[in-house]
Amino acid sequence: MTTIDRASGQRVAPAHRAKAHRRGSRQRKSVVLTIVMVIFSIYSTVPLLWLIINATKSQSSLFSSFGLWFGNGFDLFGNIAQTFTYNNDIFLHWFANTLLYVVVGGGGATILATLGGYGLAKYRFPGRRAVFAIVLGAVAIPGTALAVPTFLLFSQIGLTNTPWAVILPSLISPFGLYLVWTFATDAVPTELLEAARLDGAGEFRIFFTIALPLLAPGIVTVLLFAIVATWNNYFLPLIMLSDPTWYPLTVGLSQWSAQATGVGAQPIFNLVITGSLLTIVPIVVAFLFLQRYWQSGLAAGSVKQ
Amino acid sequence: MTTTSLPRTARRATRRRRDWRGWGFVAPFMAVFVAMIIAPVFYALYLSFFRQQLIGGNIFAGFSNYLDVFQDAKFWESFGRVALFMVVQVPIMLALSMIAALALDSARLQGASFFRIAIFLPYAVPGVVAALIWGFIYGAQFGLAGSINSFLGAHFSILGAHFLQPFSVSWVLPSIGNIVTWEYMGYNMLIFFAALKVVSSELYEAAEIDGAGPLRTVFSIKIPALRGAIVIATVFSIIGSIQLFNEPNLLKTLAPDVISSYFTPNMYAYNLSFAGQQFNYAATVAIVMGVITAVTAYIVQARGSRQGDF
Numbered sequence: 001m002t003t004i005d006r007a008s009g010q011r012v013a014p015a016h017r018a019k020a021h022r023r024g025s026r027q028r029k030s031v032v033l034t035i036v037m038v039i040f041s042i043y044s045t046v047p048l049l050w051l052i053i054n055a056t057k058s059q060s061s062l063f064s065s066f067g068l069w070f071g072n073g074f075d076l077f078g079n080i081a082q083t084f085t086y087n088n089d090i091f092l093h094w095f096a097n098t099l100l101y102v103v104v105g106g107g108g109a110t111i112l113a114t115l116g117g118y119g120l121a122k123y124r125f126p127g128r129r130a131v132f133a134i135v136l137g138a139v140a141i142p143g144t145a146l147a148v149p150t151f152l153l154f155s156q157i158g159l160t161n162t163p164w165a166v167i168l169p170s171l172i173s174p175f176g177l178y179l180v181w182t183f184a185t186d187a188v189p190t191e192l193l194e195a196a197r198l199d200g201a202g203e204f205r206i207f208f209t210i211a212l213p214l215l216a217p218g219i220v221t222v223l224l225f226a227i228v229a230t231w232n233n234y235f236l237p238l239i240m241l242s243d244p245t246w247y248p249l250t251v252g253l254s255q256w257s258a259q260a261t262g263v264g265a266q267p268i269f270n271l272v273i274t275g276s277l278l279t280i281v282p283i284v285v286a287f288l289f290l291q292r293y294w295q296s297g298l299a300a301g302s303v304k305q
Numbered sequence: 306m307t308t309t310s311l312p313r314t315a316r317r318a319t320r321r322r323r324d325w326r327g328w329g330f331v332a333p334f335m336a337v338f339v340a341m342i343i344a345p346v347f348y349a350l351y352l353s354f355f356r357q358q359l360i361g362g363n364i365f366a367g368f369s370n371y372l373d374v375f376q377d378a379k380f381w382e383s384f385g386r387v388a389l390f391m392v393v394q395v396p397i398m399l400a401l402s403m404i405a406a407l408a409l410d411s412a413r414l415q416g417a418s419f420f421r422i423a424i425f426l427p428y429a430v431p432g433v434v435a436a437l438i439w440g441f442i443y444g445a446q447f448g449l450a451g452s453i454n455s456f457l458g459a460h461f462s463i464l465g466a467h468f469l470q471p472f473s474v475s476w477v478l479p480s481i482g483n484i485v486t487w488e489y490m491g492y493n494m495l496i497f498f499a500a501l502k503v504v505s506s507e508l509y510e511a512a513e514i515d516g517a518g519p520l521r522t523v524f525s526i527k528i529p530a531l532r533g534a535i536v537i538a539t540v541f542s543i544i545g546s547i548q549l550f551n552e553p554n555l556l557k558t559l560a561p562d563v564i565s566s567y568f569t570p571n572m573y574a575y576n577l578s579f580a581g582q583q584f585n586y587a588a589t590v591a592i593v594m595g596v597i598t599a600v601t602a603y604i605v606q607a608r609g610s611r612q613g614d615f
Contacts (some may be wrong), residue, residue: 027413029413034414037408037409037414043493044425047439048427048438050442050449067448068449112333115330123327123330125327125331127328131331133337138338141346141595145343145349145594146349147575148574149346149588152348153344168341178357203329224352235409235551257558258558260558261561269441276434280429287429296424
């Protein structure tokens with residue numbers, strides 16, 4: 001984040017320094033803008049605050065205390081233990097499944113997008129334009145419009161209700177391909193590749209020894225977005241999986257939540273709340289630590305349109 | 306594009322020699338792409354032209370599934386609902402995102418990086434968890450809506466009912482709109498912010514020499530510079546609105562009487578196939594929605610770029 005702040009400072013600074021006296025009014029901090037942003041920040045963070053506070057309450061305390069303040073007793077650790085052990089450790093299964101889908105699905109999507117984006121950026125081959133047109137056109141297809149036919153195709157070859165039914169469709173990230181393509185065009189100098197070819201290096205050796213290190217920041221960005229997409233995936237596993245032991249966290253939590261209504265209702269509100277908190281902690285931590293990358297990714301996506 | 310620096314003869318030679326090598330890198334992506342995107346599209350088309358019957362099994366149905374969709378009151382009700390949602394929620398969300406992005410870009414904020422992270426944070430929250438949290442907050446039992454109602458008491462009741470009723474017929478769509486806005490406001494803010502960063506400093510320089518104030522700069526330079534980003538964000542938001550599924554599907558357990566099984570086109574297609582086993586009809590609904598989405602996205606994009614010409 002500091003690098004980008006610095007970058008924006010540089011954009012303003014050199015050209016305007018001569019007229020610093022005139023720019024004085026512009027640099028003054030604005031109270032109105034700050035108030036507006038404080039309101040936006042409260043709107044964005046209060047629901048998360050609500051989640052953290054209420055994860056410390058027992059089920060009975062949820063009903064008897066005010067939502068934005070702590071109840072009587074601090075049950076966070078009890079709730080966490082209960083979340084993990086409820087119904088034969090099913091939450092642990094969901095957590096492990098989510099990790100599996102993220103590592104294989106999100107990781108695989110990153111590898112395919114990296115290879116493909118590099119190939120599109122640095123080679124001219126027959127059908128290159130067609131690949132562009134088809135992949136960019138596919139972005140407009142609603143993902144959910146594909147879900148029903150994909151489910152039927154998978155059920156005919158016996159893939160439904162297996163991890164593959166969730167992993168295989170998440171291997172495709174058109175946005176990731178696009179990101180690596182724009183990134184590779186600038187970050188990998190063609191002269192460097194030509195020089196390596198003159199030295200007799202093969203194409204894949206060139207990719208692994210020369211291009212890959214240069215592409216690393218772009219790859220981390222693509223990986224981050226792929227992780228978020230697979231971690232948050234709900235519709236696809238909801239359709240594909242019927243066995244709860246293969247559920248990811250999202251589908252499992254929604255099932256716990258639905259347990260509160262209907263015939264033979266068994267509300268476990270405290271577990272739904274604590275489970276939700278445990279679900280978002282890893283992804284929020286990943287975001288905070290890798291800020292630099294998602295910001296550069298969004299910048300690349302919007303600049304090069 | 307990669308060989309433009311070479312002399313023409315050399316370029317022709319390397320091009321001929323290199324012809325197919327790029328496929329070595331692109332082929333794995335394209336193979337999965339064909340299997341996971343192209344094949345389902347064609348399979349959906351195939352399904353939409355057939356009909357499953359008790360007697361006779363799977364028979365060719367021509368366009369009759371499509372005719373049924375066009376005369377299906379449930380389909381049009383669900384489509385009208387997401388269209389209304391789209392027309393109201395998308396402009397509000399994008400306007401809020403733009404205000405936030407302009408504030409970040411103004412260099413007149415204390416702690417700008419904190420605001421940027423705080424407002425973007427909800428994007429990392431899974432849609433399911435966002436809907437669950439807001440569902441609790443909306444709840445009358447231990448949610449904030451209930452607390453506000455009991456705080457306001459009888460003074461603010463309307464016809465004897467509570468002031469806040471997030472799950473009533475008239476409130477439920479705004480309630481969902483609020484969840485979606487919460488999730489994506491920060492994401493769109495960062496897209497706009499990134500677009501503002503590349504505005505050339507000479508433009509600001511020139512504006513300042515011409516005596517333009519900060520507001521004038523916003524309306525004459527910054528907002529026009531955002532046009533491309535606005536088109537992109539609008540297209541993505543429209544696609545998201547038409548596909549609306551997660552939030553209403555999760556709130557359905559809290560408000561089963563208000564959110565029907567055909568509340569949005571996607572929920573309709575989902576329930577047709579997985580509760581009703583009507584796969585052919587569900588595929589037809591999905592295709593019709595896909596075409597409507599693509600056409601809407603195309604129109605927005607074409608209009609956006611045409612305005613860019615003058």
